[in-house]
Amino acid sequence: xxxxxxxxxxxxxxxxxxxxxxxxxxxxxxxxxxxxxxxxxxxxxxxxxxxxxxxxxxxxxxxxxxxxxxxxxxxxxxxxxxxxxxxxxxxxxxxxxxxxxxxxxxxxxxxxx
Amino acid sequence: xxxxxxxxxxxxxxxxxxxxxxxxxxxxxxxxxxxxxxxxxxxxxxxxxxxxxxxxxxxxxxxxxxxxxxxxxxxxxxxxxxxxxxxxxxxxxxxxxxxxxxxxxxxxxxxxxxx
Numbered sequence: 001x002x003x004x005x006x007x008x009x010x011x012x013x014x015x016x017x018x019x020x021x022x023x024x025x026x027x028x029x030x031x032x033x034x035x036x037x038x039x040x041x042x043x044x045x046x047x048x049x050x051x052x053x054x055x056x057x058x059x060x061x062x063x064x065x066x067x068x069x070x071x072x073x074x075x076x077x078x079x080x081x082x083x084x085x086x087x088x089x090x091x092x093x094x095x096x097x098x099x100x101x102x103x104x105x106x107x108x109x110x111x112x113x
Numbered sequence: 114x115x116x117x118x119x120x121x122x123x124x125x126x127x128x129x130x131x132x133x134x135x136x137x138x139x140x141x142x143x144x145x146x147x148x149x150x151x152x153x154x155x156x157x158x159x160x161x162x163x164x165x166x167x168x169x170x171x172x173x174x175x176x177x178x179x180x181x182x183x184x185x186x187x188x189x190x191x192x193x194x195x196x197x198x199x200x201x202x203x204x205x206x207x208x209x210x211x212x213x214x215x216x217x218x219x220x221x222x223x224x225x226x227x228x
Contacts, residue, residue, distance in 0.1 A: 037219075043204055045157075045219040091156065099145065101208070101217055105156045 002027045004094050006104035013082055014112050021077045021107045023092030029053075033095040034068065034075045039106070040088045048090075051075065082111045116140055117209050119220025126197055126227055134192045134223045136207035142187035143209035147217065148180075151204040163190055197227040 003026040013019045025034065036048040049059060051068050059066045063080045079086055092104040116139040126132050136146055145164050149157040161177075163169035163184035171177045179201075181193040190209075194201050204224050208217040 033216075035216075043206075043222040043224065045206065045208075045222075047216070047219075050216055095217075099210075100159060100162065101147070102159075103157045108154075 002029075002094055002096050002100075002102050004092050004102050004104035006090075006092055006107050008107045009105070010108045010110070012110045012112065015083060016081050017111075018078060018080050019082050019109065019111075021079075021090050021092075021109070023075045023077065023104060025073050025075065025092070025094045027094060027096045029096040031096075035093040035095065035101070036066065036075075036077050037091045037093065038088045039091060045091070048077075079109075082109075084111050084113055087111045117143075117207065117218045117220045119207055119223055121223055122221055123224040124226070126225070128198055128227055129196055131193055131195045132197055132225060134194075134205055134207075134225075136190045136192070136209065136220050138188045138209045138211075138218070141209075141211050141218075143190070144187065144212040145210045146184055146190035147208045147210075148182060148190075148192050149206045149208070151206060151222075153204075157206065160192075194225065197225070199227045201225065202227045 005024045032053045034051045038046040056068050065078045067076045087110050089106045089108045091106045094102045118137045120135045148160045150160050151157045159172050160175045161169045161171045161182050163182050165184050165187050169182035184190040206222040207220045210217050
């Protein structure tokens with residue numbers, strides 16, 4: 001079975017704080033892809049990153065960074081120096097052999113001034 | 114990046130009427146399109162997968178006679194909510210993939226309110 005778990009339902013931080021959003025996945029596939037999406041209040045899904053199962057290199061993009069650890073089946077997302085505009089719901093998702101994107105429950109991030 | 118356009122972005126309809134939502138891939142051929150439903154403060158739940166030219170595959174618990182999906186061309190899929198009821202009010206969002214690519218591109222979503 002494929003499953004994505006985002007244990008943090010809501011996180012509240014003050015601007016400039018760093019925040020890490022956790023994602024743990026389950027799959028029996030040897031080849032799979034992991035994604036992070038941002039969903040602002042307007043509703044559209046904003047693609048943030050895709051990582052394939054063979055690439056465990058961490059990635060940094062501006063204030064965003066991702067830590068992929070196959071040993072613990074985790075793909076965590078860190079926002080450094082958070083800003084109010086980062087407030088949104090963030091989804092982690094898994095794309096495996098069934099040609100489906102399986103979403104986690106999402107983490108609602110609120111960044112306060 | 115690739116663009117997927119979903120229309121309308123919001124719609125209000127009366128109970129018992131049908132509503133059609135369109136999902137278009139603007140700059141690539143979408144061999145597979147997906148339809149999701151999202152209730153407030155919940156995750157996206159896959160409703161069905163449609164491949165161009167064939168019948169859609171519905172997820173367990175999704176009524177195929179109520180949610181009609183048509184994927185007649187490589188750039189267009191439609192979701193028709195038939196005989197809509199207030200409990201069908203939700204956010205519907207489509208995504209599209211092209212053959213051999215695992216990255217799905219999402220439409221802007223449609224907020225349906227049935228009154």
